[in-house]
Amino acid sequence: MADAQKNSGRRPWRGAVPWIVAALVLATVGLPSVAALGAMPSAPLVGHARPLAAPVSVAVNLTDAPAFSPRFLSAPAGSNVSVLLANRGNFTHTFTLAATPGARLSPSLSPAGVFAFFRANGTLANVSVAPGGQAWANFTLNASVGLSSFEFASIVPYQFQAGMWGLLNVTSVGPGLVMSDNTTDQLQFVPNVLAASPAHYPIVIDVLVTNQGSFGHTFTLAPQSNVSLSPANFTQYFQQHAPLVSVTVPSGGGSTVWANFTLTGPGVYQYICEVPGHFANGMYGLLYAGVAVPTPPPPPSTALVESWVLVGSGILLGIGIGVAIVASYAGRFPRSPDSHHGPH
Numbered sequence: 001m002a003d004a005q006k007n008s009g010r011r012p013w014r015g016a017v018p019w020i021v022a023a024l025v026l027a028t029v030g031l032p033s034v035a036a037l038g039a040m041p042s043a044p045l046v047g048h049a050r051p052l053a054a055p056v057s058v059a060v061n062l063t064d065a066p067a068f069s070p071r072f073l074s075a076p077a078g079s080n081v082s083v084l085l086a087n088r089g090n091f092t093h094t095f096t097l098a099a100t101p102g103a104r105l106s107p108s109l110s111p112a113g114v115f116a117f118f119r120a121n122g123t124l125a126n127v128s129v130a131p132g133g134q135a136w137a138n139f140t141l142n143a144s145v146g147l148s149s150f151e152f153a154s155i156v157p158y159q160f161q162a163g164m165w166g167l168l169n170v171t172s173v174g175p176g177l178v179m180s181d182n183t184t185d186q187l188q189f190v191p192n193v194l195a196a197s198p199a200h201y202p203i204v205i206d207v208l209v210t211n212q213g214s215f216g217h218t219f220t221l222a223p224q225s226n227v228s229l230s231p232a233n234f235t236q237y238f239q240q241h242a243p244l245v246s247v248t249v250p251s252g253g254g255s256t257v258w259a260n261f262t263l264t265g266p267g268v269y270q271y272i273c274e275v276p277g278h279f280a281n282g283m284y285g286l287l288y289a290g291v292a293v294p295t296p297p298p299p300p301s302t303a304l305v306e307s308w309v310l311v312g313s314g315i316l317l318g319i320g321i322g323v324a325i326v327a328s329y330a331g332r333f334p335r336s337p338d339s340h341h342g343p344h
């Protein structure tokens with residue numbers, strides 16, 4: 001009889017269990033995801049740049065022959081090249097690399113002529129290495145350099161004349177960073193946010209623009225960062241500041257064009273479509289180079305979801321507690337033997 005009393009006193013609680021469990025489940029499952037939603041921006045569609053050419057690292061010995069060993073180096077266009085220079089001799093040598101592709105030193109040049117050559121053609125690297133020492137020559141091969149070769153030499157007098165020269169051959173053509181964008185007949189760029197995080201400047205960026213609609217467009221990029229163009233002023237602006245790139249996106253679905261340009265520094269660069277009326281319709285985008293894409297505030301719908309989850313779990317918890325109170329209150333009273341058949 002005591003056991004039966006205990007059981008009947010505990011059993012009424014069971015009615016509350018599903019409600020409390022439901023409330024807990026909603027709270028534990030719903031709230032974290034709502035919290036995540038709240039923290040997460042309504043992510044704009046962002047096109048991200050990706051590197052194409054992997055960094056290249058090579059080692060070159062500088063000897064008293066005098067010579068570079070190896071004499072011929074290779075790297076793809078659009079790559080960062082690091083050359084570890086080790087001077088194995090007893091004389092100072094330099095690794096002086098011409099910046100002009102295809103420019104070749106004439107074997108008959110005097111020491112002064114060698115200096116003049118590098119002054120005229122510029123240098124991608126000019127590193128002097130003491131006897132027994134090591135040094136790095138770091139430089140970037142422009143992505144749009146094309147298949148070519150860059151000559152390097154030691155500019156210590158008479159070392160070039162004695163044979164201390166070599167060639168860096170560009171083995172493949174490729175952009176530094178590539179990304180893609182699309183144009184639509186709704187007169188929009190999709191995405192209208194491009195993000196690039198170049199490891200260095202200048203950086204060549206090649207954007208493949210694909211026409212998803214039938215109208216023709218242009219991809220025209222402002223040469224200055226943080227300039228806010230308007231449909232009223234862009235024509236005058238571009239007359240005074242030549243676009244970094246301006247290409248025509250041919251009409252017809254699926255047609256593509258590459259917009260290739262070189263950025264000299266980080267910033268937010270605006271690009272627009274110059275076809276009359278398109279920019280006014282909102283056909284522009286922003287390229288964030290080395291600058292974080294701003295995160296917009298969470299949309300109102302997130303707040304709605306959040307409040308409903310809170311209210312919902314509160315209601316369920318309230319029902320559960322109510323059922324538990326009623327059940328425990330009812331459980332204190334002895335029942336008539338036929339009470340479980342329901343009220344008459």
Ligand SMILES: [Cu+2]
Nearest residue numbers: 217273275278
């Ligand atoms: Cu357009």
